[in-house]
Amino acid sequence: MRTIDLVVFLAYLIGITLFGSSFFKKNKSSSEFTLGTSKIPSWVITMSIFATFVSSISFLALPGNAYITNWNPFVFSISIPIALWIAVKYFVPLYRKVNSPSAYTFLEQRFGPWARIYVSVCYLLTQLMRVGTILYLLALALNAIIGWDIATIIVITGVTVAVYSLLGGFQAVVWTDAIQGIILIAGALISVAYILFNMPEGPGQLFSIAVANDKFSLGSFGTSLTEPTFWVVLVYGFFINLQNYGIDQNYVQRYMASKTESAAKKSAFWGGVLYVPVSLIFVFIGSALFSYYHSGAASLPVELQQPGMSDRIFPYFIVNQLPPGLTGLLIASVIAAGMSTVSTSFNSSATVFLTDYYKRYSKEPVSDKKALRVLYISSTIISIIGILVAIAMINVKSALDAWWKLASIFSGGMLGLFLLAAFTKITKSTGALIGTITGVLVIFWLSLSSLLAGDYKWSVHLHSFLTIVFATVAIFLVGFLVSMLGNRKRDHLSISES
Template identity: 70%
Template structure:
C-alpha cells in the first residue's frame, strides 16, 4: 500500500470512529443504548441488517469461491428470500409483541428460565468466537496487504470498534453499519468496473471466458445428499438463514429498534433481499478475476495452486488497482468486518444485561447501574474477543474444534425456537427431550467420521445437512413428546 492508500484507509477508520462516537449524547439510558430512541429511519435499519450479514469472510470468500469453481455458492443467496419472508411473517411480529430487547425472553415465557439461559449462553459463546474470528481474518488480510503486525492490527481494530459502539450504542452501530454497507458495495462496483475495462477485448470477454469454462454453473441438480448439490445448498441456506433472520439477537435487536411493526417486517425482508444481488456481485468479481488472469495478466506462481484462490483478490487489490482505489477496497473489507463486530459487541452486552443481570439481580436497579453493566460487559467482550483472535494465530486446531461445537449450539437454538413458535403445547419436558435428541443427531453427524470411520452412515450426508437434520429432530421429537404428555394428562 502506498501513501495515498494508507491515507484513504485511515481517513475511513477515524471517520467511522468519530461519527459513531457522535451519538453519545443520544445514548444516556439503557433503553436508548439497546434499542434506540425510536428515531432510526427504516432504510438505515435495512442497510444495517444487510451489513451485519455481509462479513469480511463473505467479501473475500465469495470471489475466491467463484474464481476456483463456479456459482454454486449463489444458491445459498437464493434461499434468503424464503428465509427472510418466514422471519418477517412469523418471527418479527412475535418479538415486537413480546417487546423485550432480548430475543430470548420469549423462550422463558414458553419453557421456563432454563430455555432462556440455554439459548442466551449459546449465543454469547458463539458471538465471542465470531468476534475473534473476524478480528483475526481482518488482521490476516491487512498483514498480507500492508505487512503490518497481526497482533497490533487485532488490538487496534478491536479497540476502535468497541469505542464507537460503546459511546453511541445501537444508534451508532446502525448508522455506521449503513455507511459501511454503502462503502462495501461501492468498493465492489469499482472493482468490477476496473476489471471489465481492463480486458484486452473489452467487457464482453469476461462473459465469454466464463461461459467457455462453465463458471456460471449453480452446481449439480441430482439428489446426492453427500455432495453440495443445488438442492443441498438451497435447503442448508433456508435453515441457516432462518436461524440468522429468525432467532439471532443481532437481527432481533434491529427489529425492536424499528419505528413500527410494518417497518420492522419491511427491513427484515429487504435486508435479506438486498444480499442476493450483492452476493452475485461478489461472485462476479471472482469470475471476472478468473477471466482477467486468463487473458490480461498472469498470477505469480505461488498463487496458482489449487488452494490459493482466496488470496487472488487481495493480490489484485494491492498490485493491480490504482493508488487510492486500493485503499478504498481495503476499507471496504474492513467495513464488512467492523459492521459485524460492532453488532456483536452491542448485542452481546444487551443479552448479558437483559437475560442475566436484570433477571438474577433481585435488588432495585437504577438505569445508571444498567448503563454501567452495558459498558463493563462491552469492555469484557472486547478483551475476550481480542484474546481469542490473538490465540487463533497459533491455535488453529482448537479453532476448528470449537466451530464444530458452535454449529451444535446453533442447531439446538433454531430447533427449540421453531418448536416454541409453531407448537401449541407448552411442555418443558418435551422441549428438553427434543433438544437432547437433536444434539445427539448433530454430534453423530459431526463426529461419526472420527469415531466410526469414513464408511459410517453419518458420512453419507454432506456437512451442510447437519443443522437441517438436527433442527428437524428437535422439532419433531419435542412436538411428539409434548403431544404424548398432553394425552396422558388428559387421560389421567
C-alpha cells in the first residue's frame, strides 16, 4: 500500500472517530442517545437513511455480480419507490403517533407482550449476525486491498465504530452516516469516471463491449419461480424493502428523530430513493470493469476469474489501477459503506434492549441516569459480541452461517405480523399468533425443501428469494382468517345464548 493511500486511509479512520466522539457532551439524556435532539437537519437524517441501507457488501457485491452476470440485481432497487410509498403513507405516521423510540411498542399495543418479545428478539439476533457478517466481509475486502491480517482489520474497524457510536450516541451515528454516504457516492463516481476515460478506444468502447456481452440486461422476463427472473427479484425486492423501510428499527429511529411528521416522510422517501441511482452506479461499475479488463486496458489475474471470486474484482481494480491518493479515497469509501451500517446496528440494538426489555420489565422506575448507563453498557456488549462473531467467522464460518439462516427464518415472520397489526382491525392475539407460527413453518418448509430430494412428495422447489414472500402472505392471510372465524363463532354463540 502506497504511503499517500495509507495516509488517506488512516486520516479517515481517525477523523471519523474524533468527529463522532465529539458529540459526547451532547448526550445528556437517554433520549438524546437514542433519538438525538430536534436540531438535527433533515438532510442529515435523509443521508443517514441512505447510508444505513448501503453496506460494504453492496459496495463490493453489486459490481462483482454485474461483472459476472448482468444488471439483474438492479431490479431489487426498482421496487424501492413502491415500498417507500407504503412506508411513508402508513408506517411513518403510525410510529409518530405511537411516539416510542422502539418500533415494537406498537405490536404489544395490538397483540400483547408476546408479539413485542418475539419481534425484538428476532431483531437483536439478526443485528448481531448482520454486524458480524459485515465486519467479516469488510475485512476480507480490506485484506485483499491493504494486506493486513483479517482479525486485525475486524478489531480496528469494529472498535472504531464502537467508540464513536458509544460516545456520540444517535447524533454521532447520523452525522457520520451522512459524511460516509457522501464519501461512498464520491468514490463510486470517481471509479466510473476513471474507467470511462481510460478505455483504449474511448468511452464508447465500454458500451460496445458491454452490449455485445449482454451486460446491461435486467435478466430473464420468464415466468419460472426457480430462477432469479426479473419478476422474482422485483417481488422479492418489494417485500424486503417494505420490511426495511416499514418496520426496521434502524429506520424507525430516524423517523422519530425528525422534527415533524412531514420532515420524517420527506427524509424516508428521499433517503430511500437516493439508493436507486447509486445502486445503478454500482452495477454500471461492474459492467464497466468487464469492458475495461476485456479491452486489454489491463489484465485480471486468473484466480479472480474463478467462480466465487467476483467480490474481489473491484478491490483489485482499486489497488492496481487507480492512481495514488484515489486508491486511499476508494478504500475510505469501502470502509464508509460498512461503518455506517454497523454503527446504526450498535445504537438501535441498545435502544431496543433499553425500551423493550429493561424499562418494560423493570420492577422499579428507571431514572434517566440509569437508562443512559444501561445504553452505554448494552451498546458496549453488543459491539463486543458483534466483533467476536466476525472473528469467529474466520474459522467456523459454516456454524455461523447456520445461525444466520436460523435468524433469517425467525425474522421472516416480522413483516407479516406488522402488516396484520397495521392493516386489519384484529384485536385478539390468537389469530396473530397462529398466523405467525404458520409463517415460520412455511419458512422452515421452503428452506428445507432445497435440501430434500427432488422426488420427495412434500418438497417445493422455489427460488430462495420467494421464501419471505410466501411466509409474509401466509402470516397475514392465516392471522386474518383465524381471527374472522373466531369473531363469527363468538357472534354465533352470543345469538344462541340470547
